[in-house]
Amino acid sequence: MASFEGNIKKMRVSVDSDNLAIYELPVGESFANMNEAIGHHISVQHNAQINCVHCDRVTKKSFNQGYCYPCLMRLAQCDTCIIKPELCHYDKGTCREPEWGEANCLKGHFVYLSNTGNTKVGITRFVTEGVSSRWIDQGASQALPILRVKNRLMSGLVETALKAQIADKTNWRKMLQGEPELFDLIALKETLLSEAADQIAELQQEHGLQSIELVESSVVNINYPVLKYPEKIKSINLDKEGGFEGKLMGIKGQYLILDENRVINMRKYSGYHLNVNIA
Known part of the structure; x- marks a missing residue:
């Protein structure tokens, strides 16, 4: 369906005429329409690079959802x-x-x-x-x-x-x-x-x-594009797991909801360099 690569920022949000939340994930210079990805298989991999969302400096650790320590x-x-x-x-x-x-x-x-x-x-x-x-x-x-x-x-x-x-x-x-x-x-x-x-x-x-x-x-x-909510939440840690894949079941807040009750807060990983594939 689509492939994206680059540093991400928190999802851009808006609403349509029915107050349904619309999500776009900034990946490098592109924007992934995440509403269209719901119901599809999504694969996300982190290549171990993090850049400060303000100064673009390479940093080993992100603070305050995307900043290097000097910033x-x-x-x-x-x-x-x-x-x-x-x-x-x-x-x-x-x-x-x-x-x-x-x-x-x-x-x-x-x-x-x-x-x-x-x-x-x-x-x-x-x-x-x-x-x-x-x-x-x-x-x-x-x-x-x-x-x-x-x-x-x-x-x-x-x-x-x-x-x-x-x-x-x-x-x-x-x-x-x-x-x-x-x-x-x-x-x-x-x-x-x-x-x-x-x-x-x-x-x-x-x-x-x-x-x-x-x-x-x-x-x-406000309404949210969710096919199914998790019954028992399992939080994905990108630093420990290096990536994730599965069927995207919905989005609420800044969280992607995947199958098998998994969720991930994408805003937490602002500045991370990711490969995002939507099939």
């Missing part, structure tokens, strides 16, 4: 505050790359609720045409923007106020176990905002009333 230590996008936005330190003048911070962290963000098998709270910069790529990357079947905030720091502070009541992490095993139970995210939004009203009011008093704004939105439902 891990130098880049703002690899700083601790990317994982914990409430620790954003741009205003303190200690941002590793102030221009990058201005372009990414000082822009408006959304705080959202989603269903990735369980309900969770999260943050995202973009909600393009009603759907954030972050929701698809996390395998969310439902999502609801609830607040718009002025910058990344505020998104982290609000998320911290809410995650005392709700998880902020995706349970990837739960996400891959099948079609999730549907939740009333609008009712959950009302409950969470009511219980966190005092903390949010304190943040507005400190940072300004317009630093946090309520978003009126409908729940977004």
Whole structure:
């Protein structure tokens, strides 16, 4: 059917008119249409080469899903505050790359609720045409923007106020176990905002009333191209196994689902040089 060779990056995602997730795997200079590969035999082999996704330097070990160690230590996008936005330190003048911070962290963000098998709270910069790529990357079947905030720091502070009541992490095993139970995210939004009203009011008093704004939105439902979910998950480790092959049964989040209950998080191996064959 098709063959590809090169360093990979995380799958590019979008949705069609029915909100079905569409996946393309960047391999070198090409893009493999992974939706078309579902139901077909796929073979992936790693030739033991890893290149940093930022500087292209050859590296023995990948950090933060694709970076070499020098970039891990130098880049703002690899700083601790990317994982914990409430620790954003741009205003303190200690941002590793102030221009990058201005372009990414000082822009408006959304705080959202989603269903990735369980309900969770999260943050995202973009909600393009009603759907954030972050929701698809996390395998969310439902999502609801609830607040718009002025910058990344505020998104982290609000998320911290809410995650005392709700998880902020995706349970990837739960996400891959099948079609999730549907939740009333609008009712959950009302409950969470009511219980966190005092903390949010304190943040507005400190940072300004317009630093946090309520978003009126409908729940977004996202579908995934899956023929069959695994009954008992077996995770593929590309570093130990060197490759894998089998029938591609579906894709959810950044995970390929193969026959025999096997799954692999392709985002984890960004920067790996792979041979990908789809028959």
